[in-house]
Amino acid sequence: MTRVNAVAGRTTERPRLTVRARFVTAAVTLAALGMVIAGGTAYLLQRERVDVLIDDSLTRNVEEFRQLAVNGVDPSTGAGFTTVRDLLYVALQRTVPAANEGMLAVVDGEVPFRAIDAVRLRPERVPELVAAAVAAQQDDVVSLGSVDAQGTTYRYATIPVTVRGDTSAGVLVFAFDRQAEHAELVRTYRTFALVALGCLAVLALVGWVVAGRLLAPIRLLRRTAQRISDSDLSDRIPVQGTDDLSDLARTVNSMLDRLERAFRSQRELLDDAGHELRTPLTIIRGHVELMDTDDPADVADTRTLVLDELDRMHRLVEDLVVLATADRPDFVRPAPTDVGLLTDDVLDKARTLGGHRWVVEGRAEGTVVLDAQRITQAWLQLAANAAKFAPPGSTVRLGSALDRGRLLLTVHDTGPGVRAEDAQRIFERFARGQAGRGVDGAGLGLPIVDAIAAAHGGVARVDPTPASSTPGPDRAGPGARFTIDLPLAAVPAPSVAAPSDGAPSDGAPTPDGAPPSFPPAVLPATEGAP
DSSP states (O other): OEEEETTTTEEEEOOOOOHHHHHHHHHHHHHHHHHHHHHHHHHHHHHHHHHHHHHHHHHHHHHHHHHHHHHOOOTTTSSOOOSHHHHHHHHHHHOOOOTTEEEEEEETTEEEEOOOTTOSOOGGGOHHHHHHHHHHTTOSSOEEEEEEETTEEEEEEEEEEOOTTOOOOEEEEEEEEHHHHHHHHHHHHHHHHHHHHHHHHHHHHHHHHHHHHHTHHHHHHHHHHHHOBTTBOOOOOOOOSSSHHHHHHHHHHHHHHHHHHHHHHHHHHHHHHHHHHHHHHHHHHHHHHHOOTTOHHHHHHHHHHHHHHHHHHHHHHHHHHHHHTTTSTTSOOOEEEEHHHHHHHHHHHHTTSSSOEEEEEEEEESEEEEOHHHHHHHHHHHHHHHHHHSOTTOEEEEEEEEETTEEEEEEEEOSSOOOGGGTTGGGSTTOOOGGGTTSSOOSOHHHHHHHHHHHTTOEEEEEOOOTTOOOOTTOSSSOEEEEEEEEOSSOOSOEEEOOTTOOOOOOOOOOTTSOOOOOOEEOOOOTTOO
């Protein structure tokens, strides 16, 4: 968080606590709050219990004195007590007071006896207790009371004493120093507080270490992010452990992998596109510079060449736009599609591509979920490649099949074929196989097909032509079979039907990697169309 210094006219940054410090502070604060609540509650309960014990002790002293007065005997006579003084004297002798307890005997307003010097609490030195004892001479019942004096609180019991045949009136007082009794409890909880502070210090230390280890992936993430630049995305976060933060680090590493691939792909695309665009621009510039503006034929020829190169650049840019959007979530918009109708539609459009004989070697029946426009674009791209490489008048076969949970869309031509070493490379941007050298094109058609297949969760592949393959009697070359292999989504039971002429097809599944076999069905060619 920042704030503006209005006087100095500059921005200063407030000091910020790290996540580690905030975590430890929160943990220690919560622990301290819990200790305070628990300790305070326990202290109040123990304090109340001490008061109850004081009253129980006073009540017990009263009961013991009552038993002495009723059933006791005077040691000097061996008979019952005859005077108040003798009864109080014996009671003081036989009672052993607690540490913070004292006794006081009052007869006719005077204090005739005192407890031994070993007793620490001296009620006779507290005027308020003496006054309470004198006042109790007029009562007939035992009473419990409290009095604040000399900076403390005394809890006492007064027992009026009379003996038949004796006109004197006496009072026996038992008193406790309530504050001294509580002092023991305070000392106990002072020790508790010291231990609690020590525990909080240990908690803070352990929490600091644990938080540091838990947040280590976050710090590594920050440092890695600081080191990463737009030209170097190779740094990764070292990951150890299986907790949530370790999973976060792995997720970030995976994201960095995707970003690195995307940036590398972008750089390669820009480099390749720059290279491909540089050639037509150089051609255009060279012809324009050398053009004889006074020669109409030269101007016309240059114009034709420039327009042709601009058309080639336009196609290249359109293909680059398609590849650039292939990673977007909305690149494909799947919808239920009838495969049979899709096959017929692609066939009708493919018939306009060059002077070839177009054959449907299989037509699947069923509904699949796919983007019909994108699949049509990819399928027609394969058909255009076949028309480009296959000799004029040769046969090009299109087919669709539902095979063991996959949708297979194929294009099979009778052209020069694809060498095994080129089978993977031709799907890379601007790459050309051996057979494609000297043929017009930018090398982006098959990458577009592969991108559309990948967007559907599938693949595009070509079956390499064996070196021993030789043209057949109706073939101009070994040929190539391109396949778009897509996973099915909610497809009914597969069936393969013959094309519009009603020829049957077995639709039997084929071995892995081998194209399905269909009985050929030839569509009649119309005049002026392939």
